[in-house]
Amino acid sequence: MITGKALEGGELEFISEEGAKQLYTIHAADACPRCGAFSVGEGPDRTCRNCAERGDEALHIGRSRSVVRLDRFSRPIVFSLKYWRHPAMARDMATLAKRSRGFSEYLENAVLVPVPLYGKRLRTRGYNQSWHLAQAFAAIAPGTSVEDVLERRRDTGTQTHLDADGRRVNVQGAFSAKPGFKADPSKRYVLIDDVFTTGSTLSECARALRRRGARVIDAATFAHG
Numbered sequence: 018m019i020t021g022k023a024l025e026g027g028e029l030e031f032i033s034e035e036g037a038k039q040l041y042t043i044h045a046a047d048a049c050p051r052c053g054a055f056s057v058g059e060g061p062d063r064t065c066r067n068c069a070e071r072g073d074e075a076l077h078i079g080r081s082r083s084v085v086r087l088d089r090f091s092r093p094i095v096f097s098l099k100y101w102r103h104p105a106m107a108r109d110m111a112t113l114a115k116r117s118r119g120f121s122e123y124l125e126n127a128v129l130v131p132v133p134l135y136g137k138r139l140r141t142r143g144y145n146q147s148w149h150l151a152q153a154f155a156a157i158a159p160g161t162s163v164e165d166v167l168e169r170r171r172d173t174g175t176q177t178h179l180d181a182d183g184r185r186v187n188v189q190g191a192f193s194a195k196p197g198f199k200a201d202p203s204k205r206y207v208l209i210d211d212v213f214t215t216g217s218t219l220s221e222c223a224r225a226l227r228r229r230g231a232r233v234i235d236a237a238t239f240a241h242g
Contacts, residue, residue: 032094032109041086043241045119052216053081054241076216077223078236082123083213084114087242095211095240102142104149110239111153124158124207124237131165132210132222133192135172150239151209166198167222188217192225200231213238 027034041055049056049065056065085091098106114120131147139145148165155161173191200206206226208219213236223234 029109029112031097031103031106032113036090037113039090040113041088041090042113042117043083043085044117045082045123048082048119051080052076052241053083053213053236053238055086077220077227078208078216078234081213081216081219081236081238082117082120083238083241084110084117084120085240087212087240091240098150098239099146099211104144104146107146107149107153110150111157114154114239115157120237121158123235124154124161126160127158127205127207127235128201129155129161129163129207129209129237130167130222130226131163132208132218133165133167133169135169137172147210150211154209154237166195167192167225168195173218188221190221192222194225194229198229200226200229202230202232204231205233205235206231208234208236210236210238212240212242214242 029037043053043055047055048063049068050062051064051068054065054067056063087095094106094110097103098110129151131145131151133139133147134142134145148163151163155163169191170193171191173188194200208222208226210219213219216236219236219238223231223236226234
């Protein structure tokens with residue numbers, strides 16, 4: 018699926034078209050209006066089961082969209098960007114995002130805010146994958162800009178072994194806006210990350226933006242797990 022080198026003549030640079038056909042793309046008409054998961058309409062207004070069960074315990078983001086479902090086909094793409102030192106993969110992820118009906122329109126005219134890495138992890142990895150993804154997404158959506166205005170105040174570690182409650186507790190108070198940043202209340206801010214799992218990280222980032230005056234805060238990710 019991932020060739021490891023640039024392809025010739027295709028729209029995608031590093032992913033074969035045959036591999037791209039294996040991805041489960043989430044289109045606007047199939048997405049939960051709250052979290053962006055593929056939804057068959059278990060709750061009101063096609064709300065997914067998780068959001069329906071969450072009820073009034075809402076995330077601090079208004080809504081979210083994702084490009085694909087996280088599965089054995091999309092996971093190598095995420096890992097390539099995040100762990101395998103291949104930030105250029107973000108361009109292919111944005112190309113795939115254009116194929117998700119309604120995704121580019123969802124981002125239009127928004128300020129894209131990448132979820133930050135902790136300083137030590139950023140130095141070790143050498144880049145923030147969410148920043149590269151935000152830049153790539155901005156290139157497919159008119160009127161967007163990227164503002165790297167958040168910081169992670171402590172290392173929250175990996176959350177893969179934590180359940181929803183554990184993730185929520187783990188990231189509480191972990192994010193803040195950078196000194197001097199003041200949000201424009203007339204603008205729409207969209208947080209960008211590679212994967213939406215429970216939404217805890219995105220929700221905490223939204224709280225940090227809201228404390229600095231942001232009023233409309235949404236989110237977008239490449240995959241939804």
